Amino acid sequence: MPTKDAEFRAGLMEILPRLRRFSRSLTRHEADADDLLQTALERALKRSDQFQAGTRLDSWMYRMIKNIWIDEIRARTRRAQTFAPEEAGEGMGAEDPTFDRQIRAMSIERAMDTLPEDQRIAVSLVLVEGLSYKEAAKVMDVPMGTLTSRLARGRQALSDQLADQEGARA
Amino acid sequence: MTYTDEDILAYIDGEMPAADRTAFETALAADADLAARTEHHRRLGNSVKSHYAPIANAPVPDRIAEMLALRDEAPAGDTLIDRFKAWFAHPLAMPGASAMASLAIGILVGAQFMPLQTGISGDTSLASANLAAALSAADGTQAWQMPVTFRDETGRYCRAFRGTETGTSGLACREGESWQVNLLVTGNGGEAVGYQLASSPLPAIILESVDGLIEGDPLDAEAIETAAQSNWME
Known part of the structure; x- marks a missing residue:
């Protein structure tokens, strides 16, 4: 008989690569992404009894990852306001020695970097993770209209950013 | 408009x-x-x-994959994983233990990309011809051992496998005429280090999966022989 715990873990294992991708698109930083994922898994294992069988484990996890990340951002912002007003989130990619991807990839990364958190989460859930609007709105705890407007503004901002970068290089 | x-x-x-x-x-x-x-x-x-x-196609780092393989609290009873640990802890049952000690864990789910020598063919998660032949043989082959064979809830046959030279191990289940590899842990055959399950030829993550999938007891040699003769049809 498979135990409930083993089933839950197997379910997480199956979606792990996608959860990692989501963490990565939120944090834009490999080490941050894996820390975030690790924290989320710890929390999920601890709260596995709160997960309702028959509902979507991926949405449950996306929401958990999103909440932990938002808390982290808030904590960082507080720290940054106290100590180093200019440093919050800046140049994270540039200092990363593994950050040697193609210019195109860097552009996307940089453009994602400029989005407000709300818009980035919407873009990540729908564009990267392929969630439906309805599922994404549920994960974000917002009405559909809010989701679609964040999504539209986020994509427009990405588009503007990429055009700017294009212009700067030309 | x-x-x-x-x-x-x-x-x-x-x-x-x-x-x-x-x-x-x-x-x-x-x-x-x-x-x-x-x-x-x-x-x-x-x-x-x-x-x-x-990112979704890259192997998940060990420390994260291992989180899901380990239990928060010791299971109270005689779970399958404990029995396997006990079996493999026996000196006679650990010929390849040192080769398994250094592990790089990669998880394969659905369509993924791994090099051919790991036993996966091309860009799908179907077993390569070489691994598939071993999976279909009652006793495996020289290159691939089959430490555990069992049936899952749906009646499918599944086998945990292990490459004798590569240290790569995994779990495959019969899908129609082919073998679907559900989980793959690549080993790099390095020297013994303090890996959590160094005494076992199968990584904890695979034993956990076996534990999660199995219905009843693992098949004995006779049942495996019968299944192989019927070409692993349910």
Whole structure:
């Protein structure tokens, strides 16, 4: 008989690569992404009894990852306001020695970097993770209209950013 | 009618109601500006998607995969994983233990990309011919051992396998005429280090999966022979 715990873990294992991708698109930083994922898994294992069988484990996890990340951002912002007003989130990619991807990839990364958190989460859930609007709105705890407007503004901002970068290089 | 960006995005994302789609497509054909805006957003979406796609295809780091393999609290009873640990802890049962000690864990789910020598063929998760032949043979082959054979809840046959030279191990289940590899842990055959299950030829993550999938007891030699003769049909 498979135990409930083993089933839950197997379910997480199956979606792990996608959860990692989501963490990565939120944090834009490999080490941050894996820390975030690790924290989320710890929390999920601890709260596995709160997960309702028959509902979507991926949405449950996306929401958990999103909440932990938002808390982290808030904590960082507080720290940054106290100590180093200019440093919050800046140049994270540039200092990363593994950050040697193609210019195109860097552009996307940089453009994602400029989005407000709300818009980035919407873009990540729908564009990267392929969630439906309805599922994404549920994960974000917002009405559909809010989701679609964040999504539209986020994509427009990405588009503007990429055009700017294009212009700067030309 | 004029379409907003949100309309365009809904169309691209497959969220536009079917009733509106035809009208939108008619407008697309007639309105070059609308077509250009739509194409622009479609390309942007594809760029973002493909930028992040490799992350979901990369192996998950050990420390994260291992979190799911380990239990928070020791199970109270005689679970299968404990029995396996006990069996493999026996000196006679650990010929390849040192080769397994240094592990790089990669998880394969669905369509993934791993080099051929790991036993996966091309860009699917079907077992390569070489591994598939071993999976179909009652006793495995020289290159691939079959430490555990069992049936899952749906009656499918599944086998945990282990490469004798590569240290790669995994779990495959019979899907029709082929073997689907559900889990793969690549070993690099290094020297013994303090890995959590150094005494076992199968990594904890695989034993956990076996534990999660198995219905009843593992098959004994006779049952395995019978299953192999019936070509692993349910």
